[in-house]
Amino acid sequence: MSNRGNETVTEAQIAVHWQEEKYLYPSDEFVAQANMSDADIYERFGLDNFPDCFHEYADMLSWYKRWHTTLDTSDAPCWKWFVGGKINASYNCVDRHLEAYRNKAAIIYVPEPESESHEVVTYQELYVRVNEMALMLRDFAGLDTGDRVTIHMPMTPDLPVVMLACARLGVIHSVVFGGFSGKACGERIADSGSRVLITMDGYYRSGKMLDHKVKADEAVQIAADYGQHVDKVLVVRRYAGQYQSETPMIKGRDYFVDEQLAAFCGKRVDPVELPAEAPLFLMYTSGTTGRPKGCQHSIGGYLSYVTGTSKYIQDIHPEDVYWCMADIGWITGHSYIVYGPLALAATSVMYEGVPTFPDSGRPWRIAERLGVNIFHTAPTTVRMLRKSGPDEPKKYNFEFKHMTTVGEPIEPEVWRWYYDVIGKGTASIVDTWWQTETGGFLCSTMPALHPMKPGSAGPAVPGIHPTIFDEDGNTVEEGSGVAGNICIQNPWPGAFQTIWGDRDRYVQTYYAKYCRDSSSTNWQDWPYFPGDAATQAPDGYYRILGRVDDVINVAGHRLGTKELESACMTISELAEAAVVPVTDDLKGKVPDVYVSVRPESSPSKNLETAVTSAIETEIGKIARPKNVWIVPDMPKTRSGKIMRRVLASISNGSDVGDITTLANPEVVEHIRQMVQG
Ligand code: WT7
Numbered sequence: 001m002s003n004r005g006n007e008t009v010t011e012a013q014i015a016v017h018w019q020e021e022k023y024l025y026p027s028d029e030f031v032a033q034a035n036m037s038d039a040d041i042y043e044r045f046g047l048d049n050f051p052d053c054f055h056e057y058a059d060m061l062s063w064y065k066r067w068h069t070t071l072d073t074s075d076a077p078c079w080k081w082f083v084g085g086k087i088n089a090s091y092n093c094v095d096r097h098l099e100a101y102r103n104k105a106a107i108i109y110v111p112e113p114e115s116e117s118h119e120v121v122t123y124q125e126l127y128v129r130v131n132e133m134a135l136m137l138r139d140f141a142g143l144d145t146g147d148r149v150t151i152h153m154p155m156t157p158d159l160p161v162v163m164l165a166c167a168r169l170g171v172i173h174s175v176v177f178g179g180f181s182g183k184a185c186g187e188r189i190a191d192s193g194s195r196v197l198i199t200m201d202g203y204y205r206s207g208k209m210l211d212h213k214v215k216a217d218e219a220v221q222i223a224a225d226y227g228q229h230v231d232k233v234l235v236v237r238r239y240a241g242q243y244q245s246e247t248p249m250i251k252g253r254d255y256f257v258d259e260q261l262a263a264f265c266g267k268r269v270d271p272v273e274l275p276a277e278a279p280l281f282l283m284y285t286s287g288t289t290g291r292p293k294g295c296q297h298s299i300g301g302y303l304s305y306v307t308g309t310s311k312y313i314q315d316i317h318p319e320d321v322y323w324c325m326a327d328i329g330w331i332t333g334h335s336y337i338v339y340g341p342l343a344l345a346a347t348s349v350m351y352e353g354v355p356t357f358p359d360s361g362r363p364w365r366i367a368e369r370l371g372v373n374i375f376h377t378a379p380t381t382v383r384m385l386r387k388s389g390p391d392e393p394k395k396y397n398f399e400f401k402h403m404t405t406v407g408e409p410i411e412p413e414v415w416r417w418y419y420d421v422i423g424k425g426t427a428s429i430v431d432t433w434w435q436t437e438t439g440g441f442l443c444s445t446m447p448a449l450h451p452m453k454p455g456s457a458g459p460a461v462p463g464i465h466p467t468i469f470d471e472d473g474n475t476v477e478e479g480s481g482v483a484g485n486i487c488i489q490n491p492w493p494g495a496f497q498t499i500w501g502d503r504d505r506y507v508q509t510y511y512a513k514y515c516r517d518s519s520s521t522n523w524q525d526w527p528y529f530p531g532d533a534a535t536q537a538p539d540g541y542y543r544i545l546g547r548v549d550d551v552i553n554v555a556g557h558r559l560g561t562k563e564l565e566s567a568c569m570t571i572s573e574l575a576e577a578a579v580v581p582v583t584d585d586l587k588g589k590v591p592d593v594y595v596s597v598r599p600e601s602s603p604s605k606n607l608e609t610a611v612t613s614a615i616e617t618e619i620g621k622i623a624r625p626k627n628v629w630i631v632p633d634m635p636k637t638r639s640g641k642i643m644r645r646v647l648a649s650i651s652n653g654s655d656v657g658d659i660t661t662l663a664n665p666e667v668v669e670h671i672r673q674m675v676q677g
Pocket of ligand 1: 285330331332405406407408409410431432433434435436437457530531532544545546547
């Protein structure tokens with residue numbers, strides 16, 4: 001809440017200024033082949049049919065034993081799905097496809113160097129490798145059902161093999177993004193209580209072989225500082241038999257995976273029949289402050305949810321060549337490179353390196369060569385590809401029937417380039433809103449049922465029932481376009497079960513804010529609070545405005561940073577825009593605008609003025625920025641997210657904090673000097 005004079009303005013009353021875009025419709029060909037084109041699905045998944053509606057997803061899987069209780073709420077808000085059911089994720093992603101698809105590609109792995117050919121892993125080959133790896137993990141590393149193992153690996157086919165090998169045994173994997181530091185990895189080893197670390201010697205990034213094993217030594221040290229002993233470090237080699245790292249192997253601790261696997265050649269291990277509600281994996285994510293949170297995902301609920309959404313929203317058929325250009329070290333990769341697509345017997349493409357290496361035509365050459373027909377990426381990558389090779393896609397002969405955007409709001413300008421140039425004006429685009437915590441999609445259009453609306457995620461997906469609340473827990477009127485905190489009224493099978501080892505933090509962060517009765521075991525009393533602001537248009541489409549902490553409240557007017565950024569992006573010379581709040585004596589907060597220009601344009605005073613007037617025109621004078629900074633590049637995480645927190649610190653003259661895990665820490669000092677002199 002904010003105070004304007006003596007009148008109190010609730011967040012919900014504050015207007016959002018963003019125009020609605022026009023609809024675009026899926027093609028007849030797309031609709032004709034789509035997995036889901038029956039509008040009754042929303043009725044089937046209505047609250048009247050909750051929770052049994054989710055049988056439709058669970059029935060896409062093979063169960064050893066069917067569940068007796070669909071949803072157990074007795075330990076609210078730690079929901080348990082499909083209780084009594086017995087299942088194995090590795091069996092569902094591998095073994096069950098052998099009969100029909102033994103010789104079909106499960107994974108096509110594309111190394112970064114263009115001189116290396118791609119590697120096809122068939123379902124049979126995946127089966128063999130997963131079995132051998134599982135036996136090695138069990139009999140050599142001593143891992144057992146319920147143990148945690150930390151996996152710090154870049155994009156290599158061994159990564160899904162290791163994950164599925166863990167899943168086969170019921171070992172809980174915790175994959176740490178390869179780009180994270182040894183320190184970050186060590187903290188996650190300690191938090192999860194892993195005594196085995198699986199890592200890699202090195203991998204290619206922008207044409208260079210990076211030493212990755214060096215991070216393992218630091219990680220083990222950091223874990224030891226926290227009191228967690230790692231007794232085995234298993235090192236996958238980028239080239240079997242050829243160690244790429246400078247770091248010595250520590251005797252009695254470090255082992256080469258290719259050497260150890262030899263003992264298990266040709267051996268098989270049955271998948272363990274596990275309770276549906278047992279944990280499948282942990283995925284660490286950052287909160288606003290403090291330690292990373294280990295989001296614990298279940299086997300039965302999670303796998304059902306990612307399989308159902310992969311089928312209906314990603315529209316994956318076994319015949320499709322599907323490429324999600326994310327890293328498996330993030331939830332997107334877990335759900336929509338590995339578990340969802342493989343449960344559906346799809347062909348899932350994995351790429352080792354940087355999308356613009358050696359040039360921005362690379363993704364389109366891969367798509368052309370492999371016949372990719374479903375493409376999935378993040379707005380930041382779309383902006384990067386648009387900046388460095390706006391006309392590049394036209395040069396290649398590929399055709400996507402379906403494209404996805406995920407991870408942050410996409411500006412309508414950028415969306416249109418994705419649609420027109422990459423999608424060649426025929427692909428159906430889904431803008432999927434969700435989080436690490438939610439396992440799978442929460443809002444998205446159903447690609448054959450709804451028109452697309454640039455910049456809007458779309459309605460809630462089947463079985464998800466959002467409400468927008470104001471700060472006091474009042475419901476914001478449906479379809480009113482008024483901003484508030486989007487919450488989900490009901491549990492769903494993909495939702496994480498808890499924060500590993502910290503149930504209190506789980507309840508506090510995600511449920512306490514809008515809980516109606518903390519002693520209740522009715523799910524109706526526990527709306528889930530994702531921490532995002534959103535509006536709902538009269539047509540039911542949600543527009544995600546960004547994290548609640550990304551919202552700038554200027555003199556009582558709520559402005560999503562994304563609205564301002566989108567206004568900036570209407571200027572064709574700009575490549576990227578990031579808006580952060582600066583403290584202002586009179587208005588509370590005002591926006592500071594950072595922009596980078598496209599290579600063919602150059603910074604100028606005129607451009608600064610153009611940015612201000614674009615914002616005034618698109619939104620209004622209320623949103624007028626304090627400063628417009630034209631920067632050479634944005635500070636970014638290795639996954640490509642713009643670090644607005646760092647820019648905000650610079651704008652506000654405060655300490656930028658730890659920037660060592662950024663992709664380009666050097667740009668921070670450059671910007672600081674420019675802004676602070
Ligand atoms: C946060 C979650 C979803 C997997 C990758 C990121 C933002 C995510 C969208 C979208 C607008 C989005 C939200 C969310 N976000 N998707 N389509 N439109 N915002 O997972 O790292 O857990 O981040 O990303 O703010 O809370 P994550």
